[in-house]
Amino acid sequence: MNDLQDHKMIELKNLTKRYGNTLAVNNLNLSVSKGEIYGFIGPNGAGKTTTIRIMGGVLAPTEGMVVIDGINMADDPESVKRRIGFIPDRPFIYEKLTGMEFMRFSADLYGVDERVFLENAQALLKKFGILNWADELIESYSHGMKQRLIISSALLHNPTVIIVDEPMVGLDPAAIKMVKNMFRELAREGMTIFMSTHTLAVAEDICDRIGVIHRGSLIATGTTGDLRRIAGIEEADLEEVFLNLTEEQEIQ
Amino acid sequence: MKEILALLRSRFWSFRNGSYSRDAKNHRLKGFLFGTVGLLFWAGIFAIFYRVLVYFQGVEGFGDVLARKLMSMVLVTLFSLLIFSSIITSLTKLYLSKDLILVHSMPVSAAKIFLARWFESTLDSSWMVVVYMLPVFLSYGIVYKAGLLFYTTVGLTILPLCLIASGISALAVVLVALVLPAGRLRSFFIFLGFALFLILLIAFRMMRPERLVNPDTFASLILYFKSLETPGSPLLPTTWIFDSIQAALQGQAGSAVFDLVLTWSFAIAMIFVITWISGATYFTGYSKAQTTAGRLFPFRGGRSRDWTYILNHLSGPVRAFAVKEIKTFFRDQTQWPQIFLIVALIVIYLYNFSVLPLDKSPIKTVYLQNIFSFLNMGLATFVLTAVAARFVYPAVSIEGEAFWIVRSSPVKIRTLLWIKFCVYYVPLLLLTEILIIVSNILLHVTPFMMVLSVTTVFFMVPGIVSMGVGFGAAYPDFQSENAAQSVTSFGGLLYMILCAGFIATVIVLEAGPVYTVFMAGFRGASLSTLQWIWLVVSFSLVLLLCILAVIVPMRWGERCLSRND
Numbered sequence: 001m002n003d004l005q006d007h008k009m010i011e012l013k014n015l016t017k018r019y020g021n022t023l024a025v026n027n028l029n030l031s032v033s034k035g036e037i038y039g040f041i042g043p044n045g046a047g048k049t050t051t052i053r054i055m056g057g058v059l060a061p062t063e064g065m066v067v068i069d070g071i072n073m074a075d076d077p078e079s080v081k082r083r084i085g086f087i088p089d090r091p092f093i094y095e096k097l098t099g100m101e102f103m104r105f106s107a108d109l110y111g112v113d114e115r116v117f118l119e120n121a122q123a124l125l126k127k128f129g130i131l132n133w134a135d136e137l138i139e140s141y142s143h144g145m146k147q148r149l150i151i152s153s154a155l156l157h158n159p160t161v162i163i164v165d166e167p168m169v170g171l172d173p174a175a176i177k178m179v180k181n182m183f184r185e186l187a188r189e190g191m192t193i194f195m196s197t198h199t200l201a202v203a204e205d206i207c208d209r210i211g212v213i214h215r216g217s218l219i220a221t222g223t224t225g226d227l228r229r230i231a232g233i234e235e236a237d238l239e240e241v242f243l244n245l246t247e248e249q250e251i252q
Numbered sequence: 253m254k255e256i257l258a259l260l261r262s263r264f265w266s267f268r269n270g271s272y273s274r275d276a277k278n279h280r281l282k283g284f285l286f287g288t289v290g291l292l293f294w295a296g297i298f299a300i301f302y303r304v305l306v307y308f309q310g311v312e313g314f315g316d317v318l319a320r321k322l323m324s325m326v327l328v329t330l331f332s333l334l335i336f337s338s339i340i341t342s343l344t345k346l347y348l349s350k351d352l353i354l355v356h357s358m359p360v361s362a363a364k365i366f367l368a369r370w371f372e373s374t375l376d377s378s379w380m381v382v383v384y385m386l387p388v389f390l391s392y393g394i395v396y397k398a399g400l401l402f403y404t405t406v407g408l409t410i411l412p413l414c415l416i417a418s419g420i421s422a423l424a425v426v427l428v429a430l431v432l433p434a435g436r437l438r439s440f441f442i443f444l445g446f447a448l449f450l451i452l453l454i455a456f457r458m459m460r461p462e463r464l465v466n467p468d469t470f471a472s473l474i475l476y477f478k479s480l481e482t483p484g485s486p487l488l489p490t491t492w493i494f495d496s497i498q499a500a501l502q503g504q505a506g507s508a509v510f511d512l513v514l515t516w517s518f519a520i521a522m523i524f525v526i527t528w529i530s531g532a533t534y535f536t537g538y539s540k541a542q543t544t545a546g547r548l549f550p551f552r553g554g555r556s557r558d559w560t561y562i563l564n565h566l567s568g569p570v571r572a573f574a575v576k577e578i579k580t581f582f583r584d585q586t587q588w589p590q591i592f593l594i595v596a597l598i599v600i601y602l603y604n605f606s607v608l609p610l611d612k613s614p615i616k617t618v619y620l621q622n623i624f625s626f627l628n629m630g631l632a633t634f635v636l637t638a639v640a641a642r643f644v645y646p647a648v649s650i651e652g653e654a655f656w657i658v659r660s661s662p663v664k665i666r667t668l669l670w671i672k673f674c675v676y677y678v679p680l681l682l683l684t685e686i687l688i689i690v691s692n693i694l695l696h697v698t699p700f701m702m703v704l705s706v707t708t709v710f711f712m713v714p715g716i717v718s719m720g721v722g723f724g725a726a727y728p729d730f731q732s733e734n735a736a737q738s739v740t741s742f743g744g745l746l747y748m749i750l751c752a753g754f755i756a757t758v759i760v761l762e763a764g765p766v767y768t769v770f771m772a773g774f775r776g777a778s779l780s781t782l783q784w785i786w787l788v789v790s791f792s793l794v795l796l797l798c799i800l801a802v803i804v805p806m807r808w809g810e811r812c813l814s815r816n817d
Contacts, residue, residue, distance in 0.1 A: 058659040060815065078662040086660040092653035094576060096583040101575075108572030109661045137583070 007034040009161055009192035010055070014064035017050050017216075024050040026216035028064070032194055032209075034160075037187045039207030040196040041238075043246055047216040048196040049089060052165040055194065056086040068161055082110060085154035089165040089196075091146035095139035099130060099149050102138060103156060110157035117156075124152040127182075128175070143170040151179065155186075162186070162193045168202055180206050204238040214246050255360045259368035282742040289745060290383075298387035305395040320498065323392065327490045327497075330385055331417055337377040338421035345373040346422070346534070347429060347541045356538065363531035366426075370526070374418035382410055389497075398501050405500035405508050409493045412519035416489045419522035426530050429537030489518060569663040573671040580650070594639055598687060601635070605694040625697040626766060629705045630759045632687045633712055636680060637751040641739045644680070644720030645747055647672045648813065649729045649738040665725075665814045669806055673714075673721050681713045700773070704766065708794070712758060715801025716751055722805025723747040726812040754801055758794050765790045 010032040017025040025047045032038040042048050053059040055066050057077050066073040068080045093102060103121040106112075112120070125131040128148040130141075138146060147170045154162065162183075168176045183193055183206055197203050203210055204224055211221040220230045224241070228234055231244040304322070308315040346369050355365055389406045392398065485491060496511030563571045605624075648669075651658060658668055688705045697705075727743025738744060765787040772779050779787070 053656075056656075056660045058656050078664065081660060081662040084660070086656075088656050088660075090653070092656065094580055094654055094657075096580040097576060101579065105572045105576050108568040108575075109663060111568050111662075 008032070008067075009034045009036075009069055010038070010194055011067040012051070012055070012064070013067065015051065015054060015061050015066065016063040017047070017054060017059070018062045023216050025054070025061070028213075028216075028218055030211055030218060030221060032192055034192055035187050035190045036208045037183060037193045037195070037206055039203035039210040040194065040213060041198070041200060041203055041210060041242060042196075042213035046213045048213055049165055051213070052163055052194075052196050053088075055163050056084060056088075057081050058086070058088075082157070083160045085157070085159035085162045085164075087150055087154045087162070087164040087167060089169060091143065091150050091170065093138055093146060093150060096137060098135050098137055099125065099141070100134040102149060103134075103153055106153040106156050112157050120156060121152075124155055125149075127178070128152050144172060144175065147171060148175060160191060162191060162195075164193065164195045166197055167195055168197065168199050176202070200238045200242055210238070212242060212245050220245050255364050256368045256371075259355065259360065259365065260371065263372055285742065285745060289749070294384065294387050297384060298391055301388050301391035302395060305391055309395060319392075319396075323497065324490075324494050326385070326388055327413075327494050330381060331413060331490045333381055334378060334414060334417035335421050337381065338373060338418040339425060341377040342370065342373040342418065342422045342425050345369045345376075346425060347538060352538065356535075361531070362535035362538070363527055366422075366530035366534045367527060370418065370422050370530075373422065374414055377418060377421075378414040382414065385410070392501065396501055399503065401503065401505055401508065402497070402500040405496055405512060408512055409496055409515055412515045413489065413493055415519040416515075416522055419519070419526050423522075423526050423529065426526070426534055426537060429541065430533055489515060492518075569661070569667060570671055573663075573668060574675060577647075577672065577675045590642060598635075598683075601687070602690050602694065605691045625692055625695050625701045625705060626759075626763070628691050628695070629688065629708055630755055632684055632691070633709065633716065633755045633758075634752070635687065636684045636713065636716055637748065637755070639683070640676070640680060640716055640720040640751075641744060641748055644672075644676045644717055645724045645744055646738045647676065647721060648724040648809075649732060651728075652730050652732075655728075655730050666806075666810045669721050669725055669810055669813070673717055673806070676720070677714060677717045680717055681710070684709050684713050698770075698773075700769065704762075708758065708762065711795060711798040712755070712801075715754060715798045718802040719747060719751055719754070719805045722807075722809035723750075725809030726805075728813065754797070757797060761790045761794050761797075 008031045010030075012028050012030050015025055015028040016023075028047075028051060030038075040048050040051065050059065054061050055068075055073075057066075057073055057080065066080075069083050071080050071083075073080045094105070097105065100121065103125070104117070107117045107121065122131060122134075125134050128151065130145055130148050130152070133141065133145065138149065141149065151164075151167070154164075167179055167183075171179065180202065183195075187193055187208075195203075195207070209221060209223055210227060212219050212227065220227055222230070224238055227238070227241045227245070231241045233240060233244060305319055308319045308322075311318065346366065356362075389403075393402050393406075396402075492511045492514045496508050496515065499505075499507035499511065560571075560575045563574055566574060605628075658665070685706060688709050689702075692702050692705060723743050723746060724738070727738075727741060727746075729738040729741060732738055739747075765783070768779065768783050769787065772783075
């Protein structure tokens with residue numbers, strides 16, 4: 001584990017994003033090691049989704065940089081994106097394709113070997129319980145099924161980093177449990193996972209470290225134990241710690 | 253009433269806030285461009301009608317009959333346009349809008365929601381038609397020196413005309429929604445509308461209206477007059493409106509008011525009837541619309557034959573986007589009627605060439621054939637621009653909210669744009685070349701003109717397609733519920749204007765040298781050195797322009813779309 005942790009898979013350096021006069025992300029600095037699950041929590045409008053989108057190459061930062069596996073996103077975005085499995089919070093996909101066609105589309109984009117595509121795609125769709133729907137148009141899928149399909153397609157090319165925005169939104173309890181177990185398993189195998197979430201129980205349950213973002217700034221980061229110490233409350237769950245940290249900021 | 257106003261207010265606020273939004277940085281420039289083009293169209297309509305009416309007035313005997321016939325045709329066309337436009341708008345407003353779930357969860361009766369939505373739909377579907385009809389009536393007023401009665405009557409009749417058209421459309425939509433779920437409803441109405449439009453268009457064309465200007469073809473002059481003076485059906489609202497406006501034009505206040513009252517009473521009765529029917533049925537139809545997102549022709553899924561192997565030689569990302577683009581296009585059933593419409597228009601376009609009475613013209617046939625062939629080049633590329641505006645310009649916007657897939661994928665924006673270019677370039681080149689070759693064959697043009705048109709078009713098509721992709725990328729609209737509508741935006745308008753400029757420049761550059769070559773051939777003389785230089789310079793400029801039209805918009809579009817902010 002120590003060897004893994006020495007290797008920084010995600011580095012955010014002085015990351016800043018402005019929308020006109022609004023400062024969405026303010027000089028964010030953090031790093032995530034190989035095989036680590038990093039949870040990103042914060043109130044609504046704190047800058048979580050903006051950060052995640054910049055990390056996924058969907059949005060350009062105003063200042064600062066995103067380095068994935070030692071490569072700066074601005075220098076070689078294609079190489080970086082090939083290493084990432086990006087899962088957005090809202091499952092917008094091509095409604096006129098079937099599930100399997102979408103998997104094929106992702107495979108072609110990320111250069112998945114033709115010989116293993118079908119087997120891997122079927123295995124993932126089966127794991128997420130949508131194999132029977134593989135030949136149906138995505139427009140007939142429910143919200144949760146689309147979310148499952150996006151997660152399947154993001155894992156198809158064996159990324160080294162998973163960047164996921166609100167992974168549990170739209171999923172049923174069985175799928176949530178399955179995704180949690182899968183993330184733990186993937187992290188054990190060396191995959192780095194960066195996830196933003198509102199579900200504090202999920203963050204507490206599976207994340208190795210958690211960062212709290214508020215008004216675009218990282219106000220605390222560490223294990224749940226570290227966060228408790230920072231908040232000055234030893235015997236409390238993450239929810240209380242989170243509320244304490246963000247309220248403190250409000251007062252300041 | 254309070255609830256209806258509250259429902260409408262949100263729309264008004266959204267409209268008002270549009271100018272404060274982040275995307276509205278070029279608001280003034282856009283407003284200016286739209287305003288100028290709109291005003292030019294408005295003035296153009298006025299000038300044409302004014303000219304035609306002045307000409308009619310000069311035709312002794314039946315000039316007024318022709319003017320009356322023209323107005324009656326305008327009103328019927330206006331009414332049909334309003335009905336068609338209202339069907340599409342009310343369908344979206346009443347059953348398909350995303351905010352309906354929120355609205356129906358509020359403590360407001362279905363009839364009130366219907367009325368608010370119907371009012372919005374009437375406004376949306378009518379305002380443009382009405383604005384562009386005003387110059388028509390204005391030209392009548394000026395030419396016939398009409399008084400206040402005429403203008404007041406026009407103002408008071410247009411409003412019930414819009415209400416009646418919108419009422420009929422909403423009634424049809426509400427009733428059909430009881431039988432068909434809204435997902436299918438949209439395809440059904442679009443099919444129905446286009447089918448009716450096509451039938452009318454083909455029937456009109458097959459009637460050969462050019463014979464109308466040639467009274468010789470009628471058995472007698474009386475028959476000719478009779479065909480022009482046939483009154484409309486007394487059951488049609490357009491007839492009452494026509495009678496009212498005509499009476500006002502002639503200063504007969506009593507008759508004008510009678511027909512006006514008839515029209516208004518029908519419009520008000522219509523509102524009562526649709527409110528009553530919608531109160532009883534609207535929610536049932538809406539509820540049905542939520543349960544099935546069916547297709548008019550069911551998708552056959554895995555059973556359909558896979559043709560994608562023919563693209564296997566392409567690289568992964570190129571194949572991925574090419575397959576996605578083609579499959580998405582053909583599975584979107586709302587595209588089909590428009591393809592049928594284009595095919596029908598092309599058939600009519602070509603049919604027109606086959607019936608051109610070139611041999612009856614006093615000008616030498618060979619000369620005329622070649623002039624037509626040259627003009628045909630411009631016309632065919634204008635047709636191409638219209639088709640490209642509908643299909644190529646929205647190609648980037650059609651990615652919609654799924655555009656994150658492109659942004660997060662290891663593919664350059666440039667690659668995506670060139671894939672889109674290639675997907676549309678091949679069919680559009682084929683379409684334009686077929687148009688040019690077939691029309692030239694029908695015109696029996698000289699081999700020189702045939703080679704010239706085919707080659708010119710071959711070099712122009714990439715430019716027009718590239719401008720479509722490039723402008724679409726520079727002005728994308730990923731939020732729109734219907735990406736095809738993006739062509740009516742600022743970028744779409746700019747694209748159309750610049751394409752028209754591009755086509756006109758190419759035609760102007762070629763016209764002079766081609767005329768010289770043609771006349772030299774006609775007289776059996778050879779070209780002078782100066783004429784040769786002119787020829788080479790002109791054609792080189794055309795080539796340069798075509799190359800620039802491909803490169804510049806693509807690079808610009810790529811730069812804009814890559815900004816990621």
